[in-house]
Amino acid sequence: MFKNFFKVAFRNLLKRKGFTIINISGLAIGMASAILILLWVQNEVSRDRFHEKGDRIYRAYNKSIFDNKLQCWSTTPKILAPTIQKDYPEVEEVTRVHWGANLLFSLGDKRLNVRGTMVDSGFLHMFSLPLVKGNPDKALSNTYSIIVTEKLAKKLFSDEDPMNKVVKIDNRDNFTVTAVMKDLPNNTMFDFEYLLPWSYMKARDWDDDNWDNNSTMTFVMLKQNASITAFNNKIKNITYDHLKGREKIEVFMYPLEDQYLYNRFENGKPAGGRITTIRVFTTIAMLILLIACINFMNLSTARSEKRAKEVGIRKVVGAMKSSLITQFLGESVLIALIAAVIAIVLVQLALPSYNLLVKKNLRLEFGNPYFWLAGLGFVLFTGLIAGSYPAFFLSSFRPVAVLKGTFRKVSALITPRKVLVVAQFTFAIALIICTIIIQHQINYAQQRETGYDRTNLAYVFLCGDMEKNMQLIKNDLISQGIATNISKTSAPITESWSDSWGFEWPGKDPNDKTDFYRFCSDGNLVKTTGMKIIQGRDIDLINYPTDSTALVLNESAVKAMNLKNPIGTPIKDNGIDWHVVGVVQDFILQNPYEPMRPMVVEGPKGWFNVVHIKFNEANGMQKNIAETEKIFKRYNPEYPFEYKFVNEEYAQKFADEETTATLARLFSALTIFISCLGLFGLATYMAENRIKEIGVRKVLGASVANITALLSRDFLRLVIVAIVIATPIAWWAMHNWLQHYTYRVPISWFTFIVAGVLAIVIALATVSYQAIKAAVANPVKSLRTE
Incomplete structure (x- = not known):
């Protein structure tokens, strides 16, 4: 059988x-x-759904009302985790996870800048990131112990056993390798090559007990059978109580397994x-x-x-x-x-x-x-x-x-085969329309005025002796014609590392909770980045000695503060009395798809992590980089010279959307190809079935064009029906997708026309080959058996 x-x-x-x-x-x-x-x-x-205990692991979130909206965010005070572990018996483990840092690893002649993070010992018991060597109960028990991944162990020690080996970090502290972790899978939020104990945060004076400072990630693992609803009810006022009612902030635990897939909140939900x-x-x-x-x-x-x-x-x-x-x-x-x-x-x-x-x-x-x-x-x-x-x-x-x-x-107006062809092309055309609109949205955001000049602009993270030798580095770069301007800042110009709703200014409404981006500059930020001054001037400590507490606002901040004459306005933040010296045009700091947000740029009394360098465009960039590396090596010899171009980092803001658009283009093309493959097969079969009819028509005087049109007409009607069906479906899908972006492209009807014409051309090209082939065939051969 x-x-x-x-x-x-x-x-x-x-x-x-x-x-x-x-x-x-x-x-x-x-x-x-x-x-x-x-x-x-x-x-x-x-x-992050592969963790054995993942159903009991939660990430701490805050929620509070800003700009009359209930907003949620996932950074928390560093003191939150130990307080939860001490005061709530239903908690089995907690861990804080620092945002990560690139620290210098020194071993013999090797110098590596390696990305890692600081965590509490509970991290190893909560997450299923197994150790290849070492005891998870003791691996982070000492302030100067370190866990390295297999990848980093290979870089540092080659094929030698890394256990109990000593490596110097940041050119100051010696750490002993107490465990080796299996390399991280590519489906986790974590991104590190080493783990240091949280106690090292205290040793470097990076820790604090400030309930106002939301600056770390906090994870909590509840005991078996503990109710998350009951726990959230108990914990929601923990920050509010410790702040003595100064800020109405609620804390809640959000499931680890949901935080990647369901990471957008509206009105606190x-x-x-x-x-x-x-x-x-x-x-x-x-x-x-x-x-x-x-x-x-x-x-x-x-x-x-x-x-x-x-x-x-x-x-x-x-x-x-x-x-x-x-x-x-x-x-x-x-x-x-x-x-x-x-x-x-x-x-x-x-x-x-x-x-x-x-x-x-x-x-x-x-x-x-x-x-x-x-x-x-x-x-x-x-x-x-x-x-x-x-x-x-x-x-x-x-x-x-x-x-x-x-x-x-039976020749019928509607047959299953026609329905299937229409269904095929409906999806293909809808995908073409969606692909075009996605690309338009990306282009729309990319062409948005950033508010500063990204060309020839790079940045370097402050490390080692760079801070104390900054003036010498700056002098050499400018005197040798390598750079035209240099400015130290608290973060790269493409990122926001700090924000606050605690600014005070004359006439502020006591109930005002506007959240401002906070940025710092030692001066020359406008000249270095090419921002546009609207009022006043840039921060300049050389010509204005009192500018250590100077402050620059963007246009949105002036509106948010309702300042008619902002220059000279005193503004208080973090216990420091600042004074406004200038207003700059709004510029994109974070998300190019969102409206401009109010922002303050604080002067030299702030803190600094980054150096921005505006290279001299008269030189070749390769020469600029080579000469800059020599200068940095001279004044900071222990650290490798690493830099990033601002235009490349800005382009990363579109990476997710670009990937989505590329995938959509790829699979649109494949969908069209598969649909046309079927259409080609059907056209071939129909031409074969009607070969005698075509022969008779040719004998009676029908032209090649007439016969081609005859064979193509039915397929063309089906494609037009598909266009009519696909258009509203694609419009609805893209309209809903665009609602996720405040700064979005309008949907143009021209897009639907282009997609429709493209579909018709592709379908005609597919069918016409067989139609023309049949039309030019010798009718004698097809009619010989008659």
């Missing part, structure tokens, strides 16, 4: 090689596309986030696979007449309808299996480039039995979906009508 099944199946595949190739190619490309998307989706949805993009691409994967299956259905039913006599004879000799359905479904599963093998090869070939695109390390887990189980289910699902309609359609033929030769396809 099985031998006969395979014999019949392979005979039918080989009998019509062209259609078999189209069927298998369409399914293989569709399956490969779906696999690539689902690999990315699986990586995204598993982010989770309102989606990354999960939206994941759902969109999951839908795209399913629809691409469905389109490939539709190709199979259409081509199989189009060839129904070729197999009608086979079905009739089988029924006459006693074949049951169920056995015919099984035969046809089996054939489609066999085709799906062949397509799946090809798809896996395509995926393996595409993965290196795909990983670069999505910035992940995705791979097919051939050694995992669940991979093969999922693969088998995937093949069966695809085969059954693709073969379902053809199987029931073919098995329903009446043997008497078929064998008498009276079997005919």
Whole structure:
């Protein structure tokens, strides 16, 4: 029985090689596309969901009312974690996680700037980030102990055992390696190559007990069976109570497993986030696979007449309808299996480039039995979906009508095949429209005026002896013509590292809780970055000795403070009395998709982490960098010279949207290709079926253009119907997507026209080849048997 099944199946595949190739190619490309998307989706949805105790781990959030809106944020006071552990018995473990730092590692002649973080010892008991060597109970018990990842251990010690080895950090403290951690998976929020104990924060005077200072991440693990609802009710006023009622801030615990997928809050409640993009691409994967299956259905039913006599004879000799359905479904599963093998090869070939695109390390887990189980289910699902309609359609033929030769396809206005073609192109056209609008949104934000000049602007993080030798470094860079201006700042010009709602100014409403970005500069920020002064001047300690407490506002800050004459206005922050010396045009500090926010730039009495350098454009950039490195090496010899260009860092603000747009373009192209593959097959089959009609028409004087139009007309109508259906669907989808951006592009009807014309051109190009081929054929050959 099985031998006969395979014999019949392979005979039918080989009998019509062209259609078999189209069927298998369409399914293989569709399956490969779906696999690539689902690999990315699986990586995204598993982010920090692999921790054994993840269902009991929560991240601390704050919420309070700002600008008449209830807002949530995930930075907390450093004192929160130890207070929770001491005062709440339902808590099993807590840990603080510092935002991370690049510290200098010195070992012999090696000098490495390595990114790591400081944590409490509870970190190792909460998260499933296993140690390869070392005891998790003791690994962080000493202030000068360090845990390194396998990757860092290899960099520092090559193939030697790293345990109990000593490495110097920041050119000042010796640390002993007490554990080696397995390299982090690529589906976690954490990004470090070493862990230091939180007690080192205290040793460096980086810790504080200030309940006003929200500056770290806090994670809490509750005991088994502890109620998160009850715990949140108990803990919500912890900050409010310790601040003696000065600030109405509520604390709540948010599940670790939800914080990546549902990271957007509206009015204090989770309102989606990354999960939206994941759902969109999951839908795209399913629809691409469905389109490939539709190709199979259409081509199989189009060839129904070729197999009608086979079905009739089988029924006459006693074949049951169920056995015919099984035969046809089996054939489609066999085709799906062949397509799946090809798809896996395509995926393996595409993965290196795909990983670069999505910035992940995705791979097919051939050694995992669940991979093969999922693969088998995937093949069966695809085969059954693709073969379902053809199987029931073919098995329903009446043997008497078929064998008498009276079997005919009914020409109807609406047929299942037409519906399937329309469905294919509806999705393809909707995807084209969405891709165009996504790209327009990115371009719209990228072209937005930043408020400063990014060209030839770079920054370096302050480290080692750089701070004390800053004036010498500055003098050398400017005197040698390498740089035109230099300014120390608290953060890169592309980022916000500090904000506050505690500023005080004359006439401030006591109930005002406007949140301001806080930035610091030692002077020359305007000249270095190319900002535009609206009123007053820049901070300048050389010409104005009192500028140590000078302050510059942006336009939005002047409006928020309602200052009519801002110059000279006293403003208090962190116990320091500042005075306004200038107002600058609003500039983008953080998110280019959001409105400008009020901002203050505090003077030399602030704190500094970064040096911005405006390079001399008269020199080549390669020469500028080489000469700058020499100067920094002269005054800061122990540290490697590392720099970042502002325009490159600014471009990173669009990275997620660019990845989304690129994926949309890629899978739009594949969707169109698969749809056209099916259309090409149908056009080929229709041309073959009407070859005698075409011959007669040519003999009676029909031109090539007439015949081409005749064969293309039906397909063109279907594409136009698809355009009409796809347009409102795409508009609705993009309208909802754009609502996530305050600064957004308007949806232009021109986009829909372009997409529609593009779809028509592609469809006509696909169909016309076969139409023209049939139209120019010699009618004598087609009519010879008559």
